[in-house]
Amino acid sequence: MAISFHNRVAVITGAGNGLGRAYALELARRGAKLVVNDLGGDLQGTGTSNAAAAVVQEICDAGGEAMACDASVTDTDAMHAMAQDAVERWGRIDVLINSAGILRDRTFAKMPAEDFDCVLETHLMGSANATRAVWPHMREQNYGRILFTSSTSGLFGNFGQANYGAAKMGLIGLARTLQLEGAKYRIRINALAPLAATRMTEDILPEDSFAKFAPEKVVPAALYLVSDDAPNGAIIGAGAGAFHSAWIAMNQPVVLDDDAMSVEGFAEKWDSIAQREPLCFPESGPEQSALILKALKQHSE
Template sequence: MTISFEGRVAIVTGAGGGLGRAYALELARRGAKVVVNDLGGARDGTGHSDAALKVVEEIAAAGGEAISNGASVTEYEQMVELVAQTKAKWGGVHVLINNAGILRDKSFTKMTPEDFELVVKVHLLGSANATKAVWDLMREQAYGRILMTASSTGLFGNFGQANYGAAKLGLAGLTKTLYLEGAKYNVRVNTLAPVAATRMTEDILPEEAFKLFAPENVVPAALYLVSEDAPTNAIVGAGAGAFHSAFVTMNKPVVLPPAERTVEGFAEQWGAISARGAETTPGSGAEQSQAILAALQAAGSI
């Protein structure tokens, strides 16, 4: 079965190069009309360029349809205008891939508050701005596919990227609420944690790995997660043609008797409280509370 995006309109932020460009090209090849959004700056967020226009030219040369847009994801009103212009031109927006990002890597001791704030502003608030701008339209259409770009740094940590990791795990958390709020409107929201050789990683990955981790190897996961039959609330890692899922899990609650609900009592049970195995993957925050209540009932505490 061929997965098609005929009749769909997609916005890809940060699509002037790297992963975003690869997504935009393949979406267009599969029939989508694509808005190539890119501020065009350097990877630290400074400057401008005509990167988006070059990608539009590539799409047009291949027979696809696309327009360029230089709006900044950090400015909500610019995102609102982007969505309004897209709807006016093509009638709707069916796919949003939040891909725009910058890096300001430093160890936390050397990182300034400004470095921290800007990275969170672009990745987390920028994705929230773009998503908010398109959210009501997708609900009205009863169709929407949204992809957040997280990172292994957000899921698992990485030295020198406290700002990036905080923003990226925040995006996974944003997905986990939006998938619930979008469910009855056929708006599906997923999280992708890509590893790719791009301008963002060119001096991080060695040359051999840089070739192996071509952005095109992430495209299959990204496009499936915004396709008509996409799942929702998935966290998927992708790189070099290898793909995996990641999960936020909880183990079975350990109930301390009233007399042992002390710091010392907790310390004595830390081994059991921190044990892996028999884990579940809650579908919402409420399920954590339900698991705790169930454990209390089983222990005869309520």
């Protein structure tokens, strides 16, 4: 059965270009009403343009409904105003896709504090600002779907992207917490780590690979993760039409006896502590604590 977004209202940040634009166009094609947000700045977050309005025009020309917002996600008041405008026009907000982002790559030793702070402010705090703006509306209507854009740079690291990686892993922590807080209000939270041929990757991907990594090949994952049947708490990698799941995993606790409770005792058990199996997948911080308590109980028996 076709997945429809008929009469759903979706807000997408960073939707003037690349992945955000691709999400917006497909959501509109499937019946959603769109708030297209984009400051219209360059890759480093400076300047402005009419990128959001251009995407809105595309949607309206195709028979859809959309409104533009050219505010920065770093502006908390502007994000609340954006959400209020959507509710006043359409009565609700069902979907938020946090796709706005910038790059200021440099090795950590050479990275100015301003570049570190600005990337975190845009990706992490910007996503928090947009989410905070839609959250009360989703709680009140007892329905919501929110997608955070993470990255393999956050999950696994990437040379020259300490600021970007820190922000993207921070979004995983935010998503994992909100999936718990939103569950009773039928708000489902997921994270996507995409790889697509956009202006962010034009210096990374070989030119002959751009067609393979078209943004449209990430869209199926993004839209499923904000659909009615979306999971809750998934972390999905996507690129070039290939998709996989990532998890936060831990091995089983290794318990030190009181007489071995020392740096030397820890060092002696390092091989066991560092082994990669058997693995478990805690769904929350308290679950991880419960694993430790269980290990202590088993060790004392």
